[in-house]
Amino acid sequence: MFEIVNKKELNPTVTMMDIKAPLVAKKAQAGQFIILRVDEDGERIPLTVAGYDRENGTVKIIFQIVGGTTERLNHKQQGDFIQDFVGPLGKETKVDGLKKVCIVGGGVGCAIALPVAQRLHELGCEVHSIIGFRSKDLLILEDEFKAASDKLTIMTDDGSYGEKGLVTEPLKQALENGEKYDEVITIGPLIMMKFVVATTKPFDQKTTVSMNPIMIDGTGMCGGCRLTVGGETKFACVDGPDFDGFLVDFDEAMARSVMYKDFERKEHEEACNLFKGVE
Amino acid sequence: MPNMSPNKNPMPSQEPLVRAKNFFEVATGYSKETAIDEALRCLNCKNMPCVSGCPVKIHIPEFIAKIKEGEFEEAYQIISKSSSLPAVCGRVCPQESQCESKCVRGIKGEPVGIGRLERFVADWHNEHYNGEIQKPQSNGHKVAVIGSGPSGLTCAGDLAKKGYDVTVFEALHLAGGVLVYGIPEFRLPKKIVAKEVDTLKQLGVKVETNVVIGKTITVDELMNEMGFEAVFIGSGAGLPRFMNIPGESLKGVYSANEFLTRSNLMKAYNDDSHTPIMKGGKVAVVGGGNVAMDAARTALRLGADKVYIVYRRSMEELPARKEEVEHAIEEGIEFKLLNNPVKILGYNNPDDKRDMKNGCVIGMECVQMELGEPDEKGRRRPIEIEGSNFTIDLDTVIMAIGTSPNPLIKSTTEGLDVNNRGGIIVEEATGATTKQGVYAGGDAVTGAATVILAMGAGKTAAEAIDEYLSK
Numbered sequence: 001m002f003e004i005v006n007k008k009e010l011n012p013t014v015t016m017m018d019i020k021a022p023l024v025a026k027k028a029q030a031g032q033f034i035i036l037r038v039d040e041d042g043e044r045i046p047l048t049v050a051g052y053d054r055e056n057g058t059v060k061i062i063f064q065i066v067g068g069t070t071e072r073l074n075h076k077q078q079g080d081f082i083q084d085f086v087g088p089l090g091k092e093t094k095v096d097g098l099k100k101v102c103i104v105g106g107g108v109g110c111a112i113a114l115p116v117a118q119r120l121h122e123l124g125c126e127v128h129s130i131i132g133f134r135s136k137d138l139l140i141l142e143d144e145f146k147a148a149s150d151k152l153t154i155m156t157d158d159g160s161y162g163e164k165g166l167v168t169e170p171l172k173q174a175l176e177n178g179e180k181y182d183e184v185i186t187i188g189p190l191i192m193m194k195f196v197v198a199t200t201k202p203f204d205q206k207t208t209v210s211m212n213p214i215m216i217d218g219t220g221m222c223g224g225c226r227l228t229v230g231g232e233t234k235f236a237c238v239d240g241p242d243f244d245g246f247l248v249d250f251d252e253a254m255a256r257s258v259m260y261k262d263f264e265r266k267e268h269e270e271a272c273n274l275f276k277g278v279e
Numbered sequence: 280m281p282n283m284s285p286n287k288n289p290m291p292s293q294e295p296l297v298r299a300k301n302f303f304e305v306a307t308g309y310s311k312e313t314a315i316d317e318a319l320r321c322l323n324c325k326n327m328p329c330v331s332g333c334p335v336k337i338h339i340p341e342f343i344a345k346i347k348e349g350e351f352e353e354a355y356q357i358i359s360k361s362s363s364l365p366a367v368c369g370r371v372c373p374q375e376s377q378c379e380s381k382c383v384r385g386i387k388g389e390p391v392g393i394g395r396l397e398r399f400v401a402d403w404h405n406e407h408y409n410g411e412i413q414k415p416q417s418n419g420h421k422v423a424v425i426g427s428g429p430s431g432l433t434c435a436g437d438l439a440k441k442g443y444d445v446t447v448f449e450a451l452h453l454a455g456g457v458l459v460y461g462i463p464e465f466r467l468p469k470k471i472v473a474k475e476v477d478t479l480k481q482l483g484v485k486v487e488t489n490v491v492i493g494k495t496i497t498v499d500e501l502m503n504e505m506g507f508e509a510v511f512i513g514s515g516a517g518l519p520r521f522m523n524i525p526g527e528s529l530k531g532v533y534s535a536n537e538f539l540t541r542s543n544l545m546k547a548y549n550d551d552s553h554t555p556i557m558k559g560g561k562v563a564v565v566g567g568g569n570v571a572m573d574a575a576r577t578a579l580r581l582g583a584d585k586v587y588i589v590y591r592r593s594m595e596e597l598p599a600r601k602e603e604v605e606h607a608i609e610e611g612i613e614f615k616l617l618n619n620p621v622k623i624l625g626y627n628n629p630d631d632k633r634d635m636k637n638g639c640v641i642g643m644e645c646v647q648m649e650l651g652e653p654d655e656k657g658r659r660r661p662i663e664i665e666g667s668n669f670t671i672d673l674d675t676v677i678m679a680i681g682t683s684p685n686p687l688i689k690s691t692t693e694g695l696d697v698n699n700r701g702g703i704i705v706e707e708a709t710g711a712t713t714k715q716g717v718y719a720g721g722d723a724v725t726g727a728a729t730v731i732l733a734m735g736a737g738k739t740a741a742e743a744i745d746e747y748l749s750k
Contacts, residue, residue: 023495037452041546043553044452068553084452086489216540216554219450219491220685221460223519223534233521233528238686252528255638259530262635263555 001081002036005058010140013065014108015074016050022057024087030115031093031210031242034059035218037084038072045069046215048112048187048241049088059085062111062140068267075275089218090241093208095119098182100126102174103149104167104196106188107133112210113187114141117148126150128181130170132192136161167192168199175203183208186245190257194250207245211236213257228252282319285388290395295609299579302464302548305606306370309392311349314399318346320384321391328381329393334735335368335433337361339378339393346396355404358397363436363479364429364734366405366471369398371462372731373600405474412481418442420748423507425492425688428456429730430721431513432479433737434744439482441745446507447484450491453544456515457722458730460544461536461570463577469543493687498695502716509716509744512703513737516722517685521678522565526623531557531640535566535574535679542577556581560674563587563643565620567596570727571679572603575612578677586612587671591619591648591661618645619661621668623676642672681727688723702726710740711747718744 006018024034033048051060065074076082093116101120105113110131120127127148132155133139139161145152153170154162163170171184186196187210200207213225213236220238227234230247234240291307292298298305309317321343329339338357345354358365374380374394382390420443424435427449435445453459455472480486490496492514501507519534521527533541538556541547545554562578564571567590579586588607590597593616597604608614624642628634647667650659684701696704696713703712703719710718720736722728 023490027495041553043545084489086450086452086491087495089491089494216537216545217451217460219494220517220687221515221519222537222540223521224537226521226528228528233523235518238518249528252638255530256528258635260555267553267555 001083002085004076004078004080004082007076007078010062011138013138014062014111014140015065016060016062016111017073018053018058018060019082019085020057021059021085021087024085025052025054025057025059028052028059028088029092030095030119032088032090033212033218033241034061034085034087035089035215036061036073036082036086038069038076038082040083042072042083043069044084044216044218046089046212046218046237048210048212049115050111051115059087062108064108066268067264068271071268071271071275086218090237091239093119093185093210093242095123095125098123098125100128100181102128102130102171102179102181102184104171104184104186104188105129105131106167106192107138108140109188109192109210110141110145113185114144114148116185116187117145121148128174128179129153130155130167132156132167132188133161134158166195168195171196172199175200175205181205186210190250190254193245194254197245197248197250201246208242209245209248211241211243211248211253213253214259280319281322282316284320287320287389287392287395288313288317290392295606295611298465299576299610302580304468305465308402309395309399314346314396315349317392317396318343321347322383324383328383329378329391332378332381333361334377334731335361335738337378337397342400343391343393343396346400351400351403352408354400355408358400362734363433364475365397366401367429367458367467367475368731368734369394369396369401370467370471371729373729375601377731405471412478414481414483415440415442417444417483420444420509421446421507422744422748423448423501423505423510424513425498425510426450426456426513426515426721426723427454427476427486428513428515428721428733429458430733430737430740431456431511432475433734434511434513434720434741435484436479436482437738437741438744439479439484441741443745443748445484447486448490448492448496449486449488451544452488454486454488456513460540461573462730463539463543463573464548465576465580466573491687493691498688498692498714498717508748509718511710511737511740511744512688512712512717512719512723513721513733514685514688514723516682516727517701518683519678520681520683522620522680524620524622526625526640527678529623529625529640530638531675532623533557533675533677535564535570535677536682538574538677539570539577542581548577548581557675558582559584561585561587561672562675562677563589563615563671563673564677564679565589566679566681567592568598568679568681568727569600569603569729572599572607574677574679576607576610578675579610579612583675587615588612589615589618589620589643589645589671591617592658593617593650596658615645615671617648617650617661619648619663620645620676624670640673640676642670643676644668644670682722684723684726692717700726708739709743710736711743716747
């Protein structure tokens with residue numbers, strides 16, 4: 001059992017938790033993920049590491065409430081325990097030798113992009129961050145990004161904060177203005193990453209994407225997380241989660257990501273109803 | 280007087296059409312009377328040919344002799360000297376190609392039902408034995424076992440019996456490895472695996488779940504920082520293989536590992552499970568091994584209307600156990616033999632990109648095969664018959680064509696050599712790897728094989744580790 005030592009709601013649908021997991025905290029690196037089960041008989045879900053405190057033995061997770069499992073997780077309070085927490089899994093984001101990077105994050109993906117930005121910033125790399133949200137009330141981690149970035153652009157779909165528009169717009173502008181990055185690192189919804197890649201490709205700007213497909217074991221056994229990368233079958237859990245954005249088949253990944261959408265919707269409703277009954 | 284009936288006592292089983300709709304165990308086991316009657320078929324041969332066919336060398340005629348006398352607990356004690364998992368082996372070992380294949384009674388009839396008797400004895404013990412298990416005197420040596428599948432549990436059990444302080448590290452949330460995520464409930468009830476793991480815990484074995492060796496802790500840390508003097512790697516088979524044909528990433532295409540893990544470990548067969556699985560419709564399982572049979576029979580029980588096994592060779596070359604194939608046929612699974620998939624077909628609605636059915640499996644194109652000359656293993660090589668392509672309507676495709684070893688431990692352990700297929704290189708007689716103090720066995724070494732071979736490897740390594748640490 002793993003204790004929730006801290007819980008904070010970042011916005012109405014996104015929650016942050018620090019989980020006591022010393023073995024995971026000791027090894028975790030930006031870009032890696034963990035797998036958790038909320039309760040006995042719960043589903044196993046992967047979440048990317050949003051931070052870690054090696055001294056206190058905690059790992060930070062930030063998740064959006066999208067289905068039954070995240071609903072159940074969000075219902076746990078500080079001091080409660082979750083059943084299983086295993087990791088760190090996957091490969092860390094490669095940061096060695098990077099001098100200038102543009103981080104492009106979308107929605108809850110910003111939570112995962114942040115530790116990468118922080119790591120790069122620590123290493124003295126010039127970090128330009130572009131983070132996008134649907135609207136002002138969904139904005140998260142602004143101060144943290146500000147501290148980790150040499151330049152921060154905030155975008156909202158409706159213009160309620162920062163600039164109005166998509167994250168691809170300032171990115172395209174920067175590239176058109178002759179900015180050259182060692183790498184663009186993008187983390188967010190698949191559709192956003194697809195369009196980030198479509199934006200950088202004409203400029204031949206190297207772009208790394210962080211994939212978060214459906215997984216079960218997360219250790220290279222089930223093959224559920226497979227992606228087509230450069231025409232080859234790759235497994236996000238052991239080969240990734242970071243891949244060369246130019247090579248990922250996004251359309252296929254998007255189709256696979258909604259494989260259980262109906263089931264998920266039902267699960268989410270059931271979980272919501274369950275907690276309504278309790279409260 | 281020996282029982283000279285040429286036939287084995289049949290195994291009582293659920294009726295095929297009944298069991299095809301439930302997850303209860305197919306074979307229900309011998310009664311006391313049947314077990315004694317079957318035991319009386321054993322001629323107690325002096326040279327014990329059956330023992331030579333057993334990878335863990337169970338003293339077969341000895342335990343059968345105890346059954347004849349009705350001394351079932353004594354029979355269990357004899358088996359447990361050689362095997363840490365009798366209730367498991369009695370169910371899933373391919374006895375027909377091991378102990379029973381050497382049985383003298385098999386020359387003029389059917390061999391003695393050794394596997395069925397082993398299962399009877401183990402179940403008897405589990406049901407009737409209340410005694411405390413004596414924890415052996417500690418010898419002060421610490422050994423780490425990676426993976427709680429059949430090789431790891433065997434190695435851990437054998438070492439614990441010798442007094443070693445053994446910790447088993449398991450990546451998943453539940454101990455048992457393939458016995459819990461792979462082999463279905465109807466063939467091996469999970470409470471039996473839990474019971475065997477519990478027995479090991481009573482012997483003093485510690486089981487740490489949720490620890491991925493190679494990620495959470497490395498092999499070097501186990502040895503250099505945590506005080507383990509030897510390590511056994513039984514991390515099992517790894518990444519599933521795919522055929523690399525078009526359409527393998529469509530919605531509704533699974534690896535057998537994923538399909539079985541969803542159903543077995545994550546209990547997707549329960550209506551209240553939080554883990555989804557595609558149920559119903561028409562299902563094709565590609566492959567002919569035991570895993571393919573398990574996947575096909577699981578799909579049937581989950582409510583499929585029709586289940587096919589698609590295999591590129593003929594019935595004769597099918598690698599699955601005969602009993603499993605017979606069970607599958609009885610339950611109504613259709614074997615499409617001498618067929619090879621060339622393409623999986625998906626739904627595509629050009630008028631509506633948001634149609635949820637887009638990208639779902641609707642069928643599979645196959646080509647007919649014929650058998651040519653035997654290959655290096657003596658199996659006749661399948662050759663495509665040109666122009667014989669045809670399509671099967673399907674909703675789900677399950678690929679059960681094997682696995683390649685897991686790269687996690689290899690990639691984080693200095694000095695551990697693997698062969699060109701990714702299997703850990705070991706010395707066969709001891710299981711010793713190229714890294715001192717590190718031993719390995721099971722599918723991590725051989726690639727996908729059987730439970731009992733993995734157990735044999737775990738046993739061999741336990742002996743070698745004992746010798747290494749006794750020096």
